[in-house]
Amino acid sequence: MTGPSPLLEVEGLVKHFPVRAHPLAALSPRAVRRVVHAVDDVSFTVDPGETLGLVGESGCGKTTTGRLVLRAIEPTRGRIVFEGEDITALPASRLLPFRRKAQIVFQDPYSSLNPRMTVGAMVGEPLRTHRIARGAEAAARVRELLDMVGLSAEYAQRYPHELSGGQRQRVGIARALAAGPRLVVADEAVSALDVSVRAQILNLLVDLRERLGLAYLFVSHDLGVIRFVSHRVAVMYLGRLAEVAPADELFKQPLHPYTQALLAAIPAVGDGTTSIFDNPARLLEGELPNPIDLPRGCRFASRCPHRMAHCDEVEPALREAAPGHAVACHLYTEGGTT
Amino acid sequence: MARPLGADDRPFDADGLVVPPAGPGEAIGSGVAFARWWRRFARNPGAVFGLIVFLTMVAMAVFAPLIAPFDPIAQGVGKPLEGPSLAHWAGTDSFGRDITSRIIYGARVALIVGIVSVFLAMVIGVTLGLISGYYGGLVDVVIMRVMDGLFAFPIIILAIAMMAVMGFGVRNVIIAVAVGFIAPFARVTRGDVLAVKEEPYIEAARLGGVRSLTIIFRHVLPNVLAPIIVQGALRVSGAIITESGLSFLGLGPPPPTPAWGRMIAEGQTFIVMAPHIATIPGIALMVAIVALNLLGDGLRDTLDPRMRR
């Protein structure tokens, strides 16, 4: 890929959470240390100004990936390179410059704001932390930020409980933008909002992206939202990437059977004559396997309508099936039917 | 399976939002929030009674020289062992001292010891609880084990032991009582800190690059303050009881400083022929304790967010 060097490069990211074994079981000589394979060998890049949508169902590892990228939790293995610098193992004391350039917007507007701090104090804190501005200058910048997210200056004196969900989310966005980041991780940033408010915030996020040249790592389970906001989309399943492609292409021509099933299961607004729910053949059967005791081959095999013998043996690697379109499925590597 | 609605009387405000109770910072800082908090507080008659009594005690302590009819340590201002009369509302003790004046000055000792020792315990205990709860790990284990050790001692025994080492006097009483109360503050604080530190807004601060100490005092502390203040109010009564117990045993402020506990002790000998000498300080003590507990309960009901469910 030509063009500017990527803003964020993630290579072979792995996160395993230890499973706390039953105390008695730990005494057994055959005790095996079990782990939850939350994120297993994930690699991707995000270019400056690009929005990469990270989509998947619960337990797929998208939220954990977002947290890993920000070093909110420590990776078990892998590399995170931001603006050309390897930040994977930087000690906390040296992370401050990174923290200024990479920020987060949380899902829950109700618990992501400190109930005992005013809006102005919260939005202005990054200015103090990174020594960007103080006193009157800081207050002016806070007003600017509030204006940028569509809140009038008087909101600076309010407390979070006086605000609606949408307003709180705007405050969260203003706080994230205060220090002038280049990358914002949006962790289900609109999932807890009502439909009409969600639309407002999505429009706001897109506007801000244009104005400020922000890159987003947009984590969501909602494919409609992902479609709207992303340039490229990465689909995750049980800790691994199933498919990565430009947004348009993913939705028009999904290659991975999981992506296809996901798209088929979304209740889009129809014309009321037929229902996708009357056609169970296209819907996915079964449940997700246990992320602790994973099957040997492809993690999706147990539910895949195109399952082959090979799928139970070997885990497929993420490979490019078309320009810019990568998929982890044996159907596309063994010359199987497309 | 049924979920009854309207189970708590949560008020709706202009945006249709449910308004949670104001925290101490807002209650004091913002006029409207304070008015709202006061309305809720005032609905509890016990709490209001407690507040009145507390304020009366404070007034007594502060204006003692102006209110007390006699000099509390002056002997022979009246005939000794006289019961309540018009001249001496609470009677006189065996030295002919006016008991009313001694009660009024006794409030000073009680309040000073009560408030200062609790304040001291709060500052130290809360700091330990904050550090222990936020950092966890070895620091947490060590601090909590020390607290457990302190907890094991009844406060009175602890106080006696300390005073045996340090000697008598109001200052030492304060220190002894304070030490006894550090552990409960540390434990209450730590519990709330453990909960608060998992909240997204704390993670937001961490990811914003804010230093740990700043997070502890600027973000965590205001959110754990409410139960601490409630604890403080409730502990004052405990501190006063402890002080009274100590002075009853003769370990409190030395004579002739009036202290309710010692007044009770002195009145023991005369319990049959002049019961008022012991009883009246006893009643004063009882009223003070009950009032402070009611005040503490009232504060808890209005400030502690957990009780609102």
Next chain:
Amino acid sequence: MAPTDAEPVLDVRGLTVEFSSEGGVLRAVDDVSFQVGRGEIVGLVGESGAGKSLTSEAILRLIRCPPGRVTGEVWFRGKNLLTLDEGALAEIRGKDIAMIFQNPGASLNPVFRVGDQMLEAMAVHLPEPRAALRERVTEILGRVGIPSPRARARDYPHQFSGGMAQRVMIGMGISCVPSLLIADEPTTALDVTIQAQVLALIRRLAREMGVAVLLVSHDLGIISQMCHRVLVMYAGRVVEAASVASVFRAPAHPYTRGLIDCLPRLDGNGRLGAIAGTMPGLAALPAGCRFHPRCPIAEPRCGVETPALRPLRAGHLAACHLAEAS
């Protein structure tokens, strides 16, 4: 397309729910009327605060009065549920009317095995011997798609995933063959693929067993794929009521149109339509049409006169002064 009998299973007339509060009386549900026929799926859609959940709870008298107050009529198989005595109501609840909530975990007792809970629920209403009921439990669990039902009946609720637990709830709900199923946001907490399974099951219940379904949701996509008829609620009132086909083809009320425009589409980009402002709180309802402060086509009349829910064309009602009849 929707099978209808002459007599609706559920007939709600003028349902109103009020709460007394510090600021006066708040009307959370205002004069809601609709019917659900046999095998029909009717949707109540709206954002939070619109009153849709309260409506479904009011129907089953799950709202504590006082401070609530419920008026109107709710006719179910010839009886008015709002005036029925507690005993008769308890008989109907769980047997003839089943209800499933958003969070299945909250409705299952964690200390009892799932099969036992289902058994107890059925034993209340069905006179059969316990051995026979156990068989029914196994049969129902199988019917709702739980693998190895006999073994799973001996599991505890925490051993079920969200989707499975919701199916258990549906199983419990249909165990006594109800005439009406009220589902309040049944899949909000579930993944998309699991949601599809659960909703397909509900569709099947309506189609094959003739269960009348009242589906409450904020998700227009679900509503459009699941329901035959839909009622759009805003600030406690019904602003539009029509068949799904009619509503999505030609929405008459500006709020409905706005809501549809808000949805990110899977086949295109462009700016999302958005509705300015937020839904008013109950204590600060605007005069006249409750939507008019946010309405792009509001006229002066809209702030004065509250529009009534009027029929525009066959089966399509809207509460808007400016909706055109055709």
